[in-house]
Amino acid sequence: MAPSASPPQDALSATQLEDLRQAACAAARTAAETFISARASCTIEVTKADGGFATGADLAIERHLRSLLEPTGIPVCGEELGGEGAATYWIVDPIDGTTNYATGSPHCAILIALISDGVPVVACTAMPLLGTMLSAVAGRPGVWNEGLGTHAGTKPLLGALAEEPAVPAAWADATLVGFGSIVSPADSRFPTVLRHRLLGDLSVTYPRLRITGSVGVDLALTALGVFDAAVTFSPHPWDNAAGVLLVQAAGKTATDLEGAPWRADCGMGIVAGRDDVHATIVDHIRALSAAGATDDSSSA
Numbered sequence: 366m367a368p369s370a371s372p373p374q375d376a377l378s379a380t381q382l383e384d385l386r387q388a389a390c391a392a393a394r395t396a397a398e399t400f401i402s403a404r405a406s407c408t409i410e411v412t413k414a415d416g417g418f419a420t421g422a423d424l425a426i427e428r429h430l431r432s433l434l435e436p437t438g439i440p441v442c443g444e445e446l447g448g449e450g451a452a453t454y455w456i457v458d459p460i461d462g463t464t465n466y467a468t469g470s471p472h473c474a475i476l477i478a479l480i481s482d483g484v485p486v487v488a489c490t491a492m493p494l495l496g497t498m499l500s501a502v503a504g505r506p507g508v509w510n511e512g513l514g515t516h517a518g519t520k521p522l523l524g525a526l527a528e529e530p531a532v533p534a535a536w537a538d539a540t541l542v543g544f545g546s547i548v549s550p551a552d553s554r555f556p557t558v559l560r561h562r563l564l565g566d567l568s569v570t571y572p573r574l575r576i577t578g579s580v581g582v583d584l585a586l587t588a589l590g591v592f593d594a595a596v597t598f599s600p601h602p603w604d605n606a607a608g609v610l611l612v613q614a615a616g617k618t619a620t621d622l623e624g625a626p627w628r629a630d631c632g633m634g635i636v637a638g639r640d641d642v643h644a645t646i647v648d649h650i651r652a653l654s655a656a657g658a659t660d661d662s663s664s665a
Contacts, residue, residue: 377453377481382502385437385487389455389477390500390511392433393491396426396459396475397513400493404466419445420467426459426475439479444603453481456629458603462579471495474581478606483628488610490585499585501614508588508615540642542571543583543595545634554633555598555622559653563596566649571642580634584608587637588615594638596622596646602629612637622650 377385403422427443434441434455441455442448455477460466462473471494479487486503493513500509544564549557568574575592577583581604583595588611599605609627612619619637621627624647627635636646 377486379504382487385479386500386502388434388437389487389489390498392430393475393477393489393498394513396429397491397493399426399429400475401514420463423459423463427457430457430459430477456480456603456606461581461604465578472577472579472582474579476581476603476607478610480606480629483630485606485610488607490581490607490611492582492585499588499611501611503610506614506616508611539573540571540593542567542574542642543586543592544574544576545580545597549598560598562653563649567646570645580604581608584612584637588612594642594646596636598634600632600634605635609635618643
């Protein structure tokens, strides 16, 4: 659950935001060392009511992030250890894509965002197993793209600063769209049957859909231009906040599933990407909602 909002405080200055971006990146960079070293021996420490789980690495990384972010004087809220509400607060996900992490898939990430008055103003997404880290601040176009680990100080695996990969002309119609989890919790606002129908509808328009299993990775790849768009269903701000700002800083669109501006308390997932693809996905979602699609056939 997102922290409850307090009355908004004065906006942070550009200098303050840059200092906080650097603090977030420093925290993520050192946490990445534990992320990599602990993977081979990770064990499940917590089993959650929704069927998810947290490993010892999740807990250790979140504690590490807190120890480095709390000295900024801003409260921290995390997926695993919770936190108190404030007008401005850090929100962290120590391992986004824990199942991927535990099974060896590189599609997992450390997510850090600073929320102010309900919207992300600083973002950092570190993907240690892909050797790259993205960051951004509100009001400043462009995404910092830095190397991690053995790639620190070198060109990151996923391209240069704010530079999208070149696509051969023969692949011009190869629109890649990241798609979120196809099975929902019982109380989801976007139930399983609706996700399946959306997947089927989108696959006609965009036959090259991709399911990575990580909201943060999907949104990072969208910011980089590897994916042309992504649709995710997590209602949790720790999954969404960093990626929303990265996509926006990259000059693309990121909204909630209904096409409205995303806020930390909106309780729904995201449609993000190139304006034209974003608009098409939102249109599909609206059409399904108008048709009254419900999850009567599944309790998943």
